[in-house]
Amino acid sequence: MTLFSVSRFVxxxxxxxxxxxxxxxxxAMMIGVPLMQLVLFGYAINTDPRHMPTLLEMADDGPVARAxxxxxKTSDYFDFIGTVTSRAEGDRALRDGTASxxxxxxxxxxxxxxxxxxxxxxxxxDASDPAAAGAAVAALSGIVQTAIDQTLDGPLNFTAGAxxxxxxxxxxxxNPEGETAIYVVPGLLGIILSMTMIMITAVAIVRENERGxxxxxxxxxxxxxxVMLGKILPYVMVAYVQTLIFLVAAGxxxxxxxxxxxxxxxxxxxxxxxxxxxLGFLVSxxxxxxxxxxxxxxxxxxxSVLLSGFMFPFAGMPGWAQVLGNAIPATHFLRITRKIMLxxxxxxxxxxxxxxxxxxxxxxxLVALRRYRQTLD
Amino acid sequence: xxxxPAISVRGLTKIFDGRKVVDNFDMDVAPGTIxxxxxxxxxxxxxxxxxxxxxxxPDAGQGQCLGHDIRRDSQKIKQNVxxxxxxxxxxxxxxxxxxxxxxxxxxxxxxxxxxxxQALAHPGLGExxxxxxGTLSGGWKQRLALAACTIHxxxxxxxxxxxxxxxxxxxxxxxxxxxxxxxxxxxxxxSTHYMDEAVQCDxxxxxxxxxxxxxxxxxxxxxxxxxxxWRVDGTGIDALESKLRQDERLAQVVRFGDxxxxxxxxxxxxxxxxxxxxxxxxxxxxxxxxxxxxxFIFLMERSSDHSAPHSESSR
Ligand SMILES: Nc1ncnc2c1ncn2[C@@H]1O[C@H](COP(=O)(O)OP(=O)(O)OP(=O)(O)O)[C@@H](O)[C@H]1O
Ligand SMILES: [Mg+2]
Numbered sequence: 153m154t155l156f157s158v159s160r161f162v163x164x165x166x167x168x169x170x171x172x173x174x175x176x177x178x179x180a181m182m183i184g185v186p187l188m189q190l191v192l193f194g195y196a197i198n199t200d201p202r203h204m205p206t207l208l209e210m211a212d213d214g215p216v217a218r219a220x221x222x223x224x225k226t227s228d229y230f231d232f233i234g235t236v237t238s239r240a241e242g243d244r245a246l247r248d249g250t251a252s253x254x255x256x257x258x259x260x261x262x263x264x265x266x267x268x269x270x271x272x273x274x275x276x277x278d279a280s281d282p283a284a285a286g287a288a289v290a291a292l293s294g295i296v297q298t299a300i301d302q303t304l305d306g307p308l309n310f311t312a313g314a315x316x317x318x319x320x321x322x323x324x325x326x327n328p329e330g331e332t333a334i335y336v337v338p339g340l341l342g343i344i345l346s347m348t349m350i351m352i353t354a355v356a357i358v359r360e361n362e363r364g365x366x367x368x369x370x371x372x373x374x375x376x377x378x379v380m381l382g383k384i385l386p387y388v389m390v391a392y393v394q395t396l397i398f399l400v401a402a403g404x405x406x407x408x409x410x411x412x413x414x415x416x417x418x419x420x421x422x423x424x425x426x427x428x429x430x431l432g433f434l435v436s437x438x439x440x441x442x443x444x445x446x447x448x449x450x451x452x453x454x455x456s457v458l459l460s461g462f463m464f465p466f467a468g469m470p471g472w473a474q475v476l477g478n479a480i481p482a483t484h485f486l487r488i489t490r491k492i493m494l495x496x497x498x499x500x501x502x503x504x505x506x507x508x509x510x511x512x513x514x515x516x517x518l519v520a521l522r523r524y525r526q527t528l529d
Numbered sequence: 530x531x532x533x534p535a536i537s538v539r540g541l542t543k544i545f546d547g548r549k550v551v552d553n554f555d556m557d558v559a560p561g562t563i564x565x566x567x568x569x570x571x572x573x574x575x576x577x578x579x580x581x582x583x584x585x586x587p588d589a590g591q592g593q594c595l596g597h598d599i600r601r602d603s604q605k606i607k608q609n610v611x612x613x614x615x616x617x618x619x620x621x622x623x624x625x626x627x628x629x630x631x632x633x634x635x636x637x638x639x640x641x642x643x644x645x646x647q648a649l650a651h652p653g654l655g656e657x658x659x660x661x662x663g664t665l666s667g668g669w670k671q672r673l674a675l676a677a678c679t680i681h682x683x684x685x686x687x688x689x690x691x692x693x694x695x696x697x698x699x700x701x702x703x704x705x706x707x708x709x710x711x712x713x714x715x716x717x718x719x720s721t722h723y724m725d726e727a728v729q730c731d732x733x734x735x736x737x738x739x740x741x742x743x744x745x746x747x748x749x750x751x752x753x754x755x756x757x758x759w760r761v762d763g764t765g766i767d768a769l770e771s772k773l774r775q776d777e778r779l780a781q782v783v784r785f786g787d788x789x790x791x792x793x794x795x796x797x798x799x800x801x802x803x804x805x806x807x808x809x810x811x812x813x814x815x816x817x818x819x820x821x822x823x824x825f826i827f828l829m830e831r832s833s834d835h836s837a838p839h840s841e842s843s844r
Contacts, residue, residue: 363620364618365620367584367616371607373607
């Protein structure tokens with residue numbers, strides 16, 4: 153009796169290779185996914201975001217103010233997307249995420265500069281994402297200096313050498329201390345829910361195919377919707393429990409505030425959970441084994457982590473990556489949780505995100521029901 | 530019988546990957562009868578049964594089950610049909626009782642508790658009511674499956690090899706049960722590989738390579754084929770067998786244990802062979818009607834000759 157038979161070892165080896173090749177999904181995952189994700193995420197992720205949407209509240213349009221605005225524009229960090237006329241209007245834009253910065257130029261700014269009164273420019277920043285706001289804020293002092301150099305030489309350069317003729321006050325809203333936990337934790341909820349919900353439903357349904365129990369199930373008069381809902385609903389309960397534990401722990405361990413509307417959160421949460429379950433259902437119609445279901449679910453989780461603005465600032469991604477990111481449910485739910493928990497948003501502020509979730513939901517359900525077969529064909 | 534047939538299908542065809550797995554299949558099953566469905570492995574029995582109860586959509590053909598169209602009314606068919614799958618398809622991680630209860634609910638049984646209790650009144654099943662189905666032995670899984678597919682009192686049973694892997698005693702019990710159901714007016718279509726089960730059926734259909742080759746009453750089938758047989762036993766049967774296999778005048782020589790069945794379609798030629806060999810050898814020759822198995826082997830050989838691209842020629 154030999155202790156190790158090479159031919160038996162080779163036999164097992166060959167068998168594994170053959171099985172690997174037959175399992176198309178797994179094979180594609182092994183070869184295609186690393187390459188695809190390298191390209192996708194390598195180009196998409198940028199921790200030094202530029203082109204942050206900025207609003208302008210301009211109560212004075214003298215040359216100094218215009219120079220500051222021009223200098224901010226050329227810096228690439230700030231994209232001026234419009235003007236507002238009141239503080240309230242600017243705050244609303246920050247809360248619903250339309251703008252990341254509001255630059256306020258106070259009345260008589262130019263006049264005060266010339267008279268040496270050292271007035272103050274106000275920049276309100278949405279600091280709920282410290283990384284996104286940080287780089288732009290850090291660049292501000294250089295930008296302002298450039299503006300000063302350009303406008304205040306010649307007739308006005310009597311101030312040269314003296315302390316700067318005006319100051320910049322940065323008002324960091326929503327997360328003044330710039331704490332990472334406050335930013336990351338609310339986003340984490342979306343990631344956890346996506347991960348568990350998609351995987352659990354997909355596996356639960358595929359298991360029926362794999363074990364042959366689907367044949368007995370569809371031999372009964374059961375309708376697809378009954379089966380779909382019956383299988384999905386228990387996991388909605390799981391999601392409720394997960395979320396409750398999560399919120400309590402977030403409050404106790406990280407002192408994450410919850411300042412917004414609980415009703416708005418509840419509505420968005422339910423929509424998001426259903427969407428993920430529908431996605432899991434869709435995945436189950438695409439795969440043959442529980443193993444493949446796990447792989448596809450995992451494959452779907454990565455973009456949710458990397459392209460949703462969870463890990464890296466959304467504003468920093470190139471345009472095509474933002475389009476991709478917007479197709480991911482977690483992106484919108486992440487914005488919703490941050491807006492509600494940190495910025496005190498209500499239903500009105502998250503309308504856009506809810507709309508986006510609904511569109512994705514409609515597409516997913518449509519495709520899933522088309523792919524679901526009531527027969528074994 | 531004037532009654533409307535329980536199953537009536539015409540021209541059923543199913544194509545998998547460009548291959549006709551079921552080809553132009555016709556069948557009529559009279560209500561209250563037991564219909565045997567025979568054929569070699571891969572001949573299309575399971576596929577045909579699945580089309581009849583709406584689990585597969587036929588690529589061609591039509592038909593009705595219990596008066597409902599198999600394409601459009603699969604919902605109504607399912608409510609009145611008990612389908613026992615070839616592969617065990619109940620939940621291995623539920624107990625016997627939980628499985629029965631689940632199926633009863635899926636069929637919307639109003640008196641669920643009673644029907645489950647009745648199913649569990651079956652001696653062996655009741656004892657195992659709280660055992661996980663996955664831990665049952667193969668034969669007990671089959672009996673649970675039969676109990677599950679009859680729990681909603683179906684009028685038609687489609688049983689796909691219900692007795693595969695079941696011991697001889699239990700096989701008899703199975704058939705007793707099927708006959709009792711038939712006596713109460715339930716129709717049964719039963720696929721099987723056992724000849725002793727086939728002969729108990731009121732009617733038999735034989736399918737090979739997706740095509741129905743013959744159907745009729747068990748005792749009539751050999752005659753339909755025009756087949757004649759001799760039974761041979763005695764010493765030196767091995768040598769005789771190889772010798773007879775060379776004989777062009779015979780259709781087939783089939784061995785059953787230590788007995789040979791020698792068959793042919795030309796009665797005179799066959800008798801001549803028998804006469805010749807009876808004189809030259811020590812074996813006993815006796816004229817007998819061909820058995821069902823002789824008939825089916827004959828059918829299979831003949832059909833594989835000119836149809837199947839992938840037939841193995843044995844025997
Ligand atoms: N889903 C499928 N996809 C492709 N081919 C299939 C599929 N299901 C069955 N077949 C093929 O159809 C043919 C008939 O299969 P079927 O299961 O109906 O045979 P059967 O008569 O029930 O055989 P057995 O006696 O072994 O149970 C086989 O060749 C099988 O490989
Ligand atoms: Mg079969």
